[in-house]
Amino acid sequence: MSNRTIIVVGAGVVGLCVAYHAIKRGAKVTIVDRDPAGDKASYGNAGCIAVSEVLPASVPGLWKKVPRWILDPLGPLSLRITHIPRLLPWLWNFAQAGSSAEVERISGALAALNHRVYADLVPLLADIGLSGDLHRKGALTVYESEKGWHAATPEWEAKQRLGIDVRHLSADQARELEPALGPLVKRAVLTPQWSHISDPKRVVDSLRSWLTANGARVLAAQVSRIAPSPKGGTVTLADSSVLNASKIVVAAGAWSAELSRQVGDIALLESERGYNTTIAAPQIALHRTMIFAERNFVAAPLSIGLRIGGAAEFGGLLATPNFARSKGLVELAKAYLPGLDGAGGILWSGHRPATPDTLPVISRSATHGHILYAFGHGHLGLTQGPTTGKLIGDLLCGRDPPIPLEPYAIERFSAAGRTTSRKAYGFPSIGI
Ligand SMILES: Cc1cc2nc3c(=O)[nH]c(=O)nc-3n(C[C@H](O)[C@H](O)[C@H](O)COP(=O)(O)OP(=O)(O)OC[C@H]3O[C@@H](n4cnc5c(N)ncnc54)[C@H](O)[C@@H]3O)c2cc1C
Numbered sequence: 112m113s114n115r116t117i118i119v120v121g122a123g124v125v126g127l128c129v130a131y132h133a134i135k136r137g138a139k140v141t142i143v144d145r146d147p148a149g150d151k152a153s154y155g156n157a158g159c160i161a162v163s164e165v166l167p168a169s170v171p172g173l174w175k176k177v178p179r180w181i182l183d184p185l186g187p188l189s190l191r192i193t194h195i196p197r198l199l200p201w202l203w204n205f206a207q208a209g210s211s212a213e214v215e216r217i218s219g220a221l222a223a224l225n226h227r228v229y230a231d232l233v234p235l236l237a238d239i240g241l242s243g244d245l246h247r248k249g250a251l252t253v254y255e256s257e258k259g260w261h262a263a264t265p266e267w268e269a270k271q272r273l274g275i276d277v278r279h280l281s282a283d284q285a286r287e288l289e290p291a292l293g294p295l296v297k298r299a300v301l302t303p304q305w306s307h308i309s310d311p312k313r314v315v316d317s318l319r320s321w322l323t324a325n326g327a328r329v330l331a332a333q334v335s336r337i338a339p340s341p342k343g344g345t346v347t348l349a350d351s352s353v354l355n356a357s358k359i360v361v362a363a364g365a366w367s368a369e370l371s372r373q374v375g376d377i378a379l380l381e382s383e384r385g386y387n388t389t390i391a392a393p394q395i396a397l398h399r400t401m402i403f404a405e406r407n408f409v410a411a412p413l414s415i416g417l418r419i420g421g422a423a424e425f426g427g428l429l430a431t432p433n434f435a436r437s438k439g440l441v442e443l444a445k446a447y448l449p450g451l452d453g454a455g456g457i458l459w460s461g462h463r464p465a466t467p468d469t470l471p472v473i474s475r476s477a478t479h480g481h482i483l484y485a486f487g488h489g490h491l492g493l494t495q496g497p498t499t500g501k502l503i504g505d506l507l508c509g510r511d512p513p514i515p516l517e518p519y520a521i522e523r524f525s526a527a528g529r530t531t532s533r534k535a536y537g538f539p540s541i542g543i
Pocket of ligand 1: 123125126144145153156158160332335362363365366386420421461485490
């Protein structure tokens with residue numbers, strides 16, 4: 112691949128991992144991002160290597176919980192009313208993904224990716240000097256009621272069938288592992304394969320430094336257009352200059368669908384905004400990620416402080432953030448962690464690139480083989496970034512990838528679009 116020039120659009124964790132694998136295979140790489148070192152989902156996420164998350168977000172019975180979540184102003188889910196018309200095709204496909212047959216298919220595809228994660232992540236961290244930043248301590252999912260724990264049994268059994276190590280603990284066993292937990296906790300589940308990293312920003316910063324030290328060019332520019340050309344593709348920047356490449360990889364996170372549309376590929380992709388607060392001196396110590404199952408949020412012990420985060424807000428890419436959500440999560444956490452001091456917390460929010468079936472897009476363009484896609488990783492972009500980089504690297508150099516890539520193909524949205532509306536994103540007729 113040494114004579115190949117690859118342009119990667121997007122310097123989030125996914126784009127950087129793609130660039131890493133392209134460089135490793137000898138390509139000349141240019142990464143274009145309007146703000147390469149700036150804030151993005153990859154910078155402020157919870158730092159979890161969440162390999163045990165192998166079930167899609169849409170599962171049978173989920174819809175029963177939705178009204179309660181939406182009615183709570185700081186609940187785990189919110190939809191901005193003005194965005195709902197645009198969201199309908201996505202919501203319809205989200206509902207379709209929740210059938211039993213689809214959940215089984217999607218879970219298998221998520222597990223196939225997640226089972227590869229450490230094989231791809233560990234050498235990458237070693238190369239960029241961050242081996243010591245990976246903490247393989249597992250995660251503890253806690254329940255405040257027996258009812259909540261019982262209701263989750265099918266979910267845990269499904270995960271076990273997919274190779275996830277699941278250990279049920281009593282409240283006392285949970286408090287032995289994490290003495291900061293208070294009496295609210297009644298049950299817990301330990302998932303030892305989960306891990307966390309010290310600081311997600313350090314990963315993107317170190318990866319970018321490694322890439323520039325190894326010959327990649329990082330260009331700070333807005334991409335306004337991508338187009339196929341006979342020998343590859345062109346990238347037009349906001350100042351109208353044009354870059355040529357033999358291959359272009361779109362890894363622009365939640366902004367990727369507009370770029371794929373220019374090539375003629377439909378992607379159902381939404382911003383699922385998440386929130387967190389990072390507390391440098393929380394006055395408690397956690398050893399591993401805690402997942403508060405009935406309230407849908409997490410606390411991750413990063414080197415820069417305790418990061419408490421969650422929430423799923425569908426309001427589009429332009430909606431202003433509501434940081435009351437970040438603050439509300441800290442108040443919720445205090446109920447589980449009575450010694451927690453939330454003072455001085457830094458509030459943050461970012462756009463998760465969410466597909467309706469929870470699967471990322473790791474794919475060639477349906478019509479132009481020189482354009483490739485690596486986006487839509489939702490809650491798992493840090494977890495699956497290195498594996499996505501490896502798989503796209505294989506596609507770039509014409510090698511067979513180690514897992515079948517059909518489940519992640521961009522064509523799946525066109526097929527879904529045909530069954531749900533005449534024109535994707537038009538969607539005038541289905542009411543849900
Ligand atoms: C609150 C929260 C917590 C999370 N926790 C976790 C976690 O614990 N573990 C995990 O695995 N994942 C987690 N995630 C998800 C993860 O952060 C994302 O899936 C991942 O960061 C997406 O990476 P990306 O590279 O695709 O996108 P981004 O990081 O969003 O990067 C996309 C880049 O593309 C650039 N770009 C876009 N359009 C253009 C354009 N036209 N021209 C130039 N540049 C452009 C942007 O500037 C941006 O830098 C979390 C997300 C959130 C919001």
